[in-house]
Amino acid sequence: MIHLEGIGKSYKIAKRPTGLRQAAKALFYREHTTVHALKDLSFSINQGEIVGYIGPNGAGKSTTIKIMSGILVPDTGTCKIMDFIPWKNRIQYVQNIGVVFGQRSQLWWDVPVADSFELLKDIYKIPRQDYQTTLNLLIETLELQTIIHTPVRQLSLGQRMRCEMAASLLHSPKILFLDEPTIGLDAVSKLAVRQFIKTINKEKGVTVILTTHDMNDIEALAERVILIGKGCLLYDGQLEELRKRFGTHKTITVDYKKNPNPIHIPGADTISWSPHRAVLQIENMKTSELMTRLSSVVEIEDVTIESQPIEDMLVQLYKEYQI
Numbered sequence: 001m002i003h004l005e006g007i008g009k010s011y012k013i014a015k016r017p018t019g020l021r022q023a024a025k026a027l028f029y030r031e032h033t034t035v036h037a038l039k040d041l042s043f044s045i046n047q048g049e050i051v052g053y054i055g056p057n058g059a060g061k062s063t064t065i066k067i068m069s070g071i072l073v074p075d076t077g078t079c080k081i082m083d084f085i086p087w088k089n090r091i092q093y094v095q096n097i098g099v100v101f102g103q104r105s106q107l108w109w110d111v112p113v114a115d116s117f118e119l120l121k122d123i124y125k126i127p128r129q130d131y132q133t134t135l136n137l138l139i140e141t142l143e144l145q146t147i148i149h150t151p152v153r154q155l156s157l158g159q160r161m162r163c164e165m166a167a168s169l170l171h172s173p174k175i176l177f178l179d180e181p182t183i184g185l186d187a188v189s190k191l192a193v194r195q196f197i198k199t200i201n202k203e204k205g206v207t208v209i210l211t212t213h214d215m216n217d218i219e220a221l222a223e224r225v226i227l228i229g230k231g232c233l234l235y236d237g238q239l240e241e242l243r244k245r246f247g248t249h250k251t252i253t254v255d256y257k258k259n260p261n262p263i264h265i266p267g268a269d270t271i272s273w274s275p276h277r278a279v280l281q282i283e284n285m286k287t288s289e290l291m292t293r294l295s296s297v298v299e300i301e302d303v304t305i306e307s308q309p310i311e312d313m314l315v316q317l318y319k320e321y322q323i
C-alpha cells in the first residue's frame, strides 16, 4: 500500500549573519547550509497495519510524513502510495488519506467545530448522506456531543485533538498519518485517542502510521516499529523483536512470607530488599530459572515481571548508533 524507495530530502537554510558589517554583506550575498533530513530511506507498509514511526528529535519523522502526505517533494527516490505519487496527484490523493499534526490544527480557529466539519465536507465533496453517517459515528466514538458547537479556540488541547481526529476521518480515508497525536494530552485523553485509533484500524481497516515520542502509544498500538536516526533507517520490524534484540534486562518484584535474611541469587542483582519483598534484576538468566532458585530460598506469595522500559532501550540504542 505504501512504498518508499531511496528517499532523500535536504533543506537549504540561509545563514543568519551577526553584526552590522556581515548583515550588510548578506544583502548582496547569502551563505547557505544544507540539512540532510532524509538519506536513502526505504520501507513498505501493508494495508491494515499500525506502524510506529519513531526516532529522536530531528531524525526526519515529520519530513517523511510530509512527503507521504504530499506536502513536500523529496529530492531523490520514489514514493508510491495506493498507486498515487502523493505530491503529483495531490487532489485525488488526499481523498484517500487523513493527516493529523499534533502541533498544528486543520480546523478554523474562530468558528465552531461543526462549521469546520461542514467546510471539510465541501472540500472533500462528501455526499451528504455519507457525511452524516460518518459524523454521527465520530461524534459518538470520540464523545464530541458537548463540544462540537464550540469555537476551536475555546477548546482544551484534549478536546481539540479529538476534533482533529474526527476532521481527518470525515472523508473515510484508507490511510491515517498521525504526527504526535497525543502530545500534551492528559492520561485520560491519551487513552481515549489510543482506543479510537485501535477501533478505526480494527473496524474500518484504516492503515495507521504514527510518530510519537510517547512509547506507551507505541506499546499500546503498534506491533511493528520503524526506527530512524539522522535520516537513515535503523530498524524495521516487530516491537517484540526490538525488545528481544536490544532489551537487556528484566526487573522482578517478588513478595514472600517473612524472611529475615537478605536475598542473594547468583546471576541476579538485588536492587532492593526487605523481609517481605525483594526487587531483582536479571540480564542473561531466564525468568523461570530465577523463580526456581528463589522458591528454594523463600516462600513466594506474588511476583511481577517487568521488561526493560522501551524508553530506556531507545536511549541505549540512540547512544549505540550515536544519534
Ligand SMILES: Nc1ncnc2c1ncn2[C@@H]1O[C@H](COP(=O)(O)OP(=O)(O)OP(=O)(O)O)[C@@H](O)[C@H]1O
Pocket: 011, 012, 013, 035, 036, 037, 055, 056, 057, 058, 059, 060, 061, 062, 063, 064
Ligand atoms: N522547513 C525546514 N527548513 C529547514 N530545516 C528543516 C525544516 N524542517 C525540518 N528541518 C530539519 O530537518 C531535520 C529533520 O526534521 P524533522 O522535523 O523531519 O524531524 P523529526 O524527526 O520530526 O523531529 P521531532 O521529533 O523533533 O519532531 C532536522 O534537522 C530539522 O532541523
